[in-house]
Amino acid sequence: MSFGQVPPSANPDPAQPSDAEWKVLNALWRRHPASARELLGLLSAERWAYTTLKTMLDRMQEKGFVRAERRGNVSWYEPLLERKRAQRAAVRDLIARVFEGAAGSLLTHLVDDERLSAAQRKRLSAEIARAEREEARRARG
Amino acid sequence: MSFGQVPPSANPDPAQPSDAEWKVLNALWRRHPASARELLGLLSAERWAYTTLKTMLDRMQEKGFVRAERRGNVSWYEPLLERKRAQRAAVRDLIARVFEGAAGSLLTHLVDDERLSAAQRKRLSAEIARAEREEARRARG
DNA sequence: GGACATCTACTACATTTGTAGTAGTATCCA
DNA sequence: TGGATACTACTACAAATGTAGTAGATGTCC
Numbered sequence: 001m002s003f004g005q006v007p008p009s010a011n012p013d014p015a016q017p018s019d020a021e022w023k024v025l026n027a028l029w030r031r032h033p034a035s036a037r038e039l040l041g042l043l044s045a046e047r048w049a050y051t052t053l054k055t056m057l058d059r060m061q062e063k064g065f066v067r068a069e070r071r072g073n074v075s076w077y078e079p080l081l082e083r084k085r086a087q088r089a090a091v092r093d094l095i096a097r098v099f100e101g102a103a104g105s106l107l108t109h110l111v112d113d114e115r116l117s118a119a120q121r122k123r124l125s126a127e128i129a130r131a132e133r134e135e136a137r138r139a140r141g
Numbered sequence: 142m143s144f145g146q147v148p149p150s151a152n153p154d155p156a157q158p159s160d161a162e163w164k165v166l167n168a169l170w171r172r173h174p175a176s177a178r179e180l181l182g183l184l185s186a187e188r189w190a191y192t193t194l195k196t197m198l199d200r201m202q203e204k205g206f207v208r209a210e211r212r213g214n215v216s217w218y219e220p221l222l223e224r225k226r227a228q229r230a231a232v233r234d235l236i237a238r239v240f241e242g243a244a245g246s247l248l249t250h251l252v253d254d255e256r257l258s259a260a261q262r263k264r265l266s267a268e269i270a271r272a273e274r275e276e277a278r279r280a281r282g
Numbered sequence: 283g284g285a286c287a288t289c290t291a292c293t294a295c296a297t298t299t300g301t302a303g304t305a306g307t308a309t310c311c312a
Numbered sequence: 313t314g315g316a317t318a319c320t321a322c323t324a325c326a327a328a329t330g331t332a333g334t335a336g337a338t339g340t341c342c
Binding site for chain 1: 160163164167225227228229231232235238239240241244245247248249250251252253254255257259261262264265266268269272273276
């Protein structure tokens with residue numbers, strides 16, 4: 001089965017966040033602005049040293065992933081990436097790298113291999129139907 | 142919209158191939174066994190020095206991603222990963238990292254954001270229906 | 283059988299990533 | 313007001329990654 005290719009993107013979104021950076025971003029999207037101390041709490045599963053997290057945040061600031069605002073002695077961090085956009089970039093990256101540009105292969109793969117539950121399939125069908133209607137609406141103008 | 146969580150995998154498949162390693166693997170799955178020289182041809186878009194590719198291959202061999210068989214002066218490489226499995230691991234990794242374990246979010250994201258063509262939607266629906274039947278068959282035993 | 287091409291093995295090196303320590307400074311509580 | 317705490321800025325360092333050079337072994341063609 002083949003769904004076809006994704007058109008080559010103009011600007012392939014420079015620099016994906018690293019693994020650890022995703023963890024920080026996920027925490028930040030959940031709660032922000034947040035101090036490093038708060039984030040460390042949200043990321044307690046990682047068992048990072050406080051300074052480890054600080055280093056991450058410093059670097060992410062340089063990369064433009066987050067920004068910090070100093071209030072008194074404490075820096076308050078906010079994400080500069082929109083979650084959806086970052087996710088989209090990550091998905092695109094995966095499709096390019098792993099599925100050689102064939103977005104449909106990823107979909108097929110998900111449906112075939114991820115053992116969706118009946119409920120998930122149902123929802124997915126509904127989503128497709130919704131997209132269908134959306135498209136039709138757009139087409140009518 | 143939410144589809145639910147993926148169960149935490151027992152062994153989270155150690156070490157994903159790196160970006161460059163995926164390129165090599167994709168070439169190898171396309172054609173193997175292949176010599177470094179042949180692979181360099183398949184990967185001409187990368188404009189790698191021959192020795193760069195060789196280094197990649199050496200490392201991938203250490204990691205158990207490929208194996209080499211020496212015939213005469215030349216090493217012939219074969220992938221040791223099965224493509225589907227590697228893809229699955231990569232998708233799982235993405236879901237964990239980017240969608241915090243919610244496989245359904247990825248699906249929703251794809252359907253919503255990737256602007257599937259009508260044809261793609263149709264195929265996907267068919268895939269779902271197929272999975273549906275499959276599931277029913279399994280259920281009947 | 284020697285000159286030339288080709289391969290492999292080994293080494294090199296900058297960058298990124300994960301992980302944290304240290305030192306200096308700002309805060310706060312008794 | 314001075315000591316304990318907390319926070320920031322800077323430094324460190326190993327492993328992984330991307331990229332390639334060099335040298336020595338091997339094969340090939342006249």
